[in-house]
Amino acid sequence: MEERLQQQINFILETDKLKNVIRRNFLSDDSRRENTAEHSWHSILLAQIFFEYAENKSELDLLHIIKMITVHDLVEIYAGDTFIFDETGYEDKFERENAAAKKLFSLLPGNQAEEYYALWLEFEREETPDAIYACSIDKIMPVMLNTYSKGTSWREANITSEQVFRTLKVLEKGPTTVWNLLHQLVKISEKKQNLM
Amino acid sequence: MEERLQQQINFILETDKLKNVIRRNFLSDDSRRENTAEHSWHSILLAQIFFEYAENKSELDLLHIIKMITVHDLVEIYAGDTFIFDETGYEDKFERENAAAKKLFSLLPGNQAEEYYALWLEFEREETPDAIYACSIDKIMPVMLNTYSKGTSWREANITSEQVFRTLKVLEKGPTTVWNLLHQLVKISEKKQNLM
Ligand SMILES: [Ca+2]
Numbered sequence: 124m125e126e127r128l129q130q131q132i133n134f135i136l137e138t139d140k141l142k143n144v145i146r147r148n149f150l151s152d153d154s155r156r157e158n159t160a161e162h163s164w165h166s167i168l169l170a171q172i173f174f175e176y177a178e179n180k181s182e183l184d185l186l187h188i189i190k191m192i193t194v195h196d197l198v199e200i201y202a203g204d205t206f207i208f209d210e211t212g213y214e215d216k217f218e219r220e221n222a223a224a225k226k227l228f229s230l231l232p233g234n235q236a237e238e239y240y241a242l243w244l245e246f247e248r249e250e251t252p253d254a255i256y257a258c259s260i261d262k263i264m265p266v267m268l269n270t271y272s273k274g275t276s277w278r279e280a281n282i283t284s285e286q287v288f289r290t291l292k293v294l295e296k297g298p299t300t301v302w303n304l305l306h307q308l309v310k311i312s313e314k315k316q317n318l319m
Numbered sequence: 320m321e322e323r324l325q326q327q328i329n330f331i332l333e334t335d336k337l338k339n340v341i342r343r344n345f346l347s348d349d350s351r352r353e354n355t356a357e358h359s360w361h362s363i364l365l366a367q368i369f370f371e372y373a374e375n376k377s378e379l380d381l382l383h384i385i386k387m388i389t390v391h392d393l394v395e396i397y398a399g400d401t402f403i404f405d406e407t408g409y410e411d412k413f414e415r416e417n418a419a420a421k422k423l424f425s426l427l428p429g430n431q432a433e434e435y436y437a438l439w440l441e442f443e444r445e446e447t448p449d450a451i452y453a454c455s456i457d458k459i460m461p462v463m464l465n466t467y468s469k470g471t472s473w474r475e476a477n478i479t480s481e482q483v484f485r486t487l488k489v490l491e492k493g494p495t496t497v498w499n500l501l502h503q504l505v506k507i508s509e510k511k512q513n514l515m
Pocket residue numbers: 162195196261
């Protein structure tokens with residue numbers, strides 16, 4: 124088999140491991156915790172459905188956004204999932220994930236390795252308009268799931284509305300509808316006591 | 320909450336169920352069977368990695384392809400997964416899935432409901448260049464997983480190389496590299512006795 128193709132296959136097989144990285148939040152039917160691969164799929168779908176709400180959509184590149192969402196969590200294969208409210212885990216998160224990104228994407232042939240490492244870094248930095256939109260989608264998704272379920276991952280950790288707003292500040296730079304939605308979901312969650 | 324947004328949220332919550340639709344094939348580490356949501360994510364990734372092999376890529380629209388892959392299996396939420404080698408299950412597959420598609424996509428606001436139903440139908444028909452590429456990716460993915468694992472979903476059903484080639488004929492219309500890869504993977508699988 125041609126080496127380039129073998130490298131791509133090795134990468135695809137290694138990324139299979141994302142299906143066994145378990146996140147904190149539960150599915151909407153409370154049956155089990157979500158894995159990161161299915162979370163990535165769901166975020167890719169939401170990015171499409173909510174795209175109309177991006178006030179700056181004429182400057183955005185939805186394909187580029189989807190590429191970012193597809194790969195942004197692959198680092199968890201080596202670095203694990205870090206609970207967004209885990210402030211200790213967050214101290215060295217970038218170092219751990221950057222090392223994981225270099226290790227994983229280097230399985231790809233040179234030009235693709237560079238392309239996908241750059242996509243990961245862009246999402247991580249949350250600076251470009253595309254990255255801000257992608258992050259907004261990625262972060263509103265678990266809020267939706269926690270609101271319209273028993274909210275177990277919030278309840279078990281005594282998460283407060285204040286913590287949610289503090290960790291999801293980036294949504295203020297994203298689509299207004301999504302920022303407003305965050306407030307609406309927090310209100311519903313408080314009423315249901317999914318949030319303190 | 321605005322009705323349009325509420326409809327979109329209802330759709331997103333309903334699609335969460337795809338994470339509990341279980342396919343036949345196992346993950347590459349043989350730990351468990353794959354669910355359809357994580358399969359969709361992995362196919363979206365593969366569609367990007369293999370795009371360079373599409374001889375007709377200048378006619379293709381990768382964003383459109385990814386949108387198709389994102390939603391093409393959502394019908395399984397109501398219709399269940401049909402094993403590709405299950406010839407009886409295949410007899411009424413289109414009717415069951417078409418009804419499921421109409422039920423599910425109608426949760427979305429009008430214009431999005433139409434757009435996503437059309438995407439599903441296009442993938443289903445396997446006629447357009449975009450659909451042929453999307454199908455090729457979707458179908459080579461489990462062959463890869465079955466080859467580079469114990470191949471349990473093939474072994475338990477005594478699947479033969481002839482059955483694989485017969486059900487995956489569409490790959491002949493897709494990128495040559497992917498068609499050739501199918502032959503290489505079948506050869507490896509025969510040697511490992513994952514295929515009869
Ligand atoms: Ca994420």
